[in-house]
Amino acid sequence: MDATTGEPVVWDRDSGVPLVHAVAASSAFPGAAPPVAIDGRRYMDGALRAGSNADLAAGARTLVVVEPMAHLFPREPLNQQLAAVGAGTAVTIGPDPASVRAFGSDMGDLAAWESAYQAGLRQAGDVDAQLRSIRRAEADAG
Numbered sequence: 001m002d003a004t005t006g007e008p009v010v011w012d013r014d015s016g017v018p019l020v021h022a023v024a025a026s027s028a029f030p031g032a033a034p035p036v037a038i039d040g041r042r043y044m045d046g047a048l049r050a051g052s053n054a055d056l057a058a059g060a061r062t063l064v065v066v067e068p069m070a071h072l073f074p075r076e077p078l079n080q081q082l083a084a085v086g087a088g089t090a091v092t093i094g095p096d097p098a099s100v101r102a103f104g105s106d107m108g109d110l111a112a113w114e115s116a117y118q119a120g121l122r123q124a125g126d127v128d129a130q131l132r133s134i135r136r137a138e139a140d141a142g
Contacts, residue, residue, distance in 0.1 A: 001049045003028075003035040003042040008049055010056055054081040054090075062138065063087040064131065069107070070094030089134055096123045 001008050011017040017038055025036040025043035035042035046053045051073055057063050063085060065078070071094060082090045095103065102119040104112045 001044055001046045003044045006049060008046060008053065008056055009043060050077065050081065052078050052081060054078060055084055057087065058085050060085060060087045062089045062134070063091070065090065065092045067092060067094040071100050089138065091131065091134065093127050095120070096126075099123055 011022045021036060021038050024033075025038060026045055027033055028035050028044040029048070030044075035044050037043075052065050052067055054063065054065050063082070065082075067078070070078075070092070078092065082092075096119075099116060099119040102112060102116040106112070
């Protein structure tokens with residue numbers, strides 16, 4: 001998001017913004033990393049505007065929302081964004097119970113990161129199967 005106006009900014013492959021700068025801006029968060037300057041403007045993590053920013057996918061037929069910290073926030077704001085987008089298929093991916101246990105209560109505890117990563121890898125197989133099933137169903141529907 002634009003750090004001055006709070007407006008959302010979406011960069012894609014045609015925007016001319018190098019991926020490394022877009023990722024750095026998306027990682028800029030008060031108290032952790034300063035805003036990132038791109039073309040004379042300063043940008044910060046869009047999660048400061050809205051947790052998932054799913055509303056920016058308006059018009060998408062299929063929407064996959066990855067929410068690594070979904071277990072920490074109420075679900076209703078995302079549900080409202082998904083309803084506004086109106087995608088035919090919406091899949092949300094957040095930590096499963098094993099991943100939440102692996103995270104522990106302190107997300108900054110570096111000792112827990114390896115076990116959280118491993119739990120995420122285990123969960124990825126289930127998510128992959130779910131997404132493949134959706135893709136097949138969409139292909140069959142034409």
